[in-house]
Amino acid sequence: MHSPTDAMVHIVDDDASVREGMAWLLRTRRLLSASFDSAEHFLSELDARQIDGRPEHAPVTAGCILLDVRMPGMSGLALFEELLARGLAQTWPVIFLTGHADVPTAVESVKRGAFDFCEKPFSDNALVDRVEQALALSAQRVAERQQRQQLQQRLADLTERERDVMRLVVEGLPNKLIADQLDISVRTVEVHRSRVFDKMQVKSAVELANLLREAP
Numbered sequence: 001m002h003s004p005t006d007a008m009v010h011i012v013d014d015d016a017s018v019r020e021g022m023a024w025l026l027r028t029r030r031l032l033s034a035s036f037d038s039a040e041h042f043l044s045e046l047d048a049r050q051i052d053g054r055p056e057h058a059p060v061t062a063g064c065i066l067l068d069v070r071m072p073g074m075s076g077l078a079l080f081e082e083l084l085a086r087g088l089a090q091t092w093p094v095i096f097l098t099g100h101a102d103v104p105t106a107v108e109s110v111k112r113g114a115f116d117f118c119e120k121p122f123s124d125n126a127l128v129d130r131v132e133q134a135l136a137l138s139a140q141r142v143a144e145r146q147q148r149q150q151l152q153q154r155l156a157d158l159t160e161r162e163r164d165v166m167r168l169v170v171e172g173l174p175n176k177l178i179a180d181q182l183d184i185s186v187r188t189v190e191v192h193r194s195r196v197f198d199k200m201q202v203k204s205a206v207e208l209a210n211l212l213r214e215a216p
C-alpha cells in the first residue's frame with residue numbers, strides 16, 4: 001500500500017530512543033515523520049500552525065499520530081481526548097504505543113475512536129503496515145472534506161432563483177412545470193438550468209441529484 005508522498009507521521013513519545021527508532025523505521029518505507037518529546041510540544045506545534053477541527057484550519061495533507069500512552073506531564077490519553085475534542089483524531093488517526101499494563105486502557109481508547117494500538121515490543125513490519133493503513137484512511141478523509149468544501153462553494157455561488165430552479169430540477173419536474181411553478185418563462189428556466197449545471201459542474205439532472213446527496 002502506497003501512502004501519499006506528503007503524508008506525515010507524528011511521533012509523540014518522551015523516550016528519545018523510541019522516537020529515533022520509529023523515525024528510522026518509517027524512513028525504510030519512505031514515510032515522512034516529525035517527532036515530539038511531549039504532548040505539550042505537539043499541541044504547541046498544532047497551535048502555531050493553527051491546526052484544529054474547524055474546516056478552515058483542518059489539515060490539508062494526510063497524517064497519523066503514533067502516541068505513547070504514558071508520558072510525564074500531559075499523558076497520551078489526555079492528548080487523545082484533546083484531539084477528539086478538536087476533531088483531529090478523525091482526520092489524523094491515532095495509533096497508541098503501549099506497554100502490557102496499559103493494554104486495557106488502549107483497547108478502551110480504540111472503542112472511543114483511536115485507530116489502533118501496538119504493544120511494546122512491537123513487530124516493526126506490523127506497526128508500519130498499520131501506519132500505512134492509517135495514512136490511507138487519512139488521505140481519504142482529507143479528500144472527502146475537500147470535496148464537501150468544494151460542493152459548498154459551488155452551492156454558495158448559485159443565485160436564489162438558480163436554487164429554486166435546481167430544487168425543482170432535482171425533483172424531476174420538466175421545464176414547463178418549473179416555469180409554471182415559478183411564474184417565469186420556459187426560456188428563463190432553460191437559462192437558469194444551464195447556469196446551475198455549469199456552476200455545479202454536472203451534465204444531467206441525475207448527476208446533479210447524486211451530487212447533492214453528498215452535501216452536508
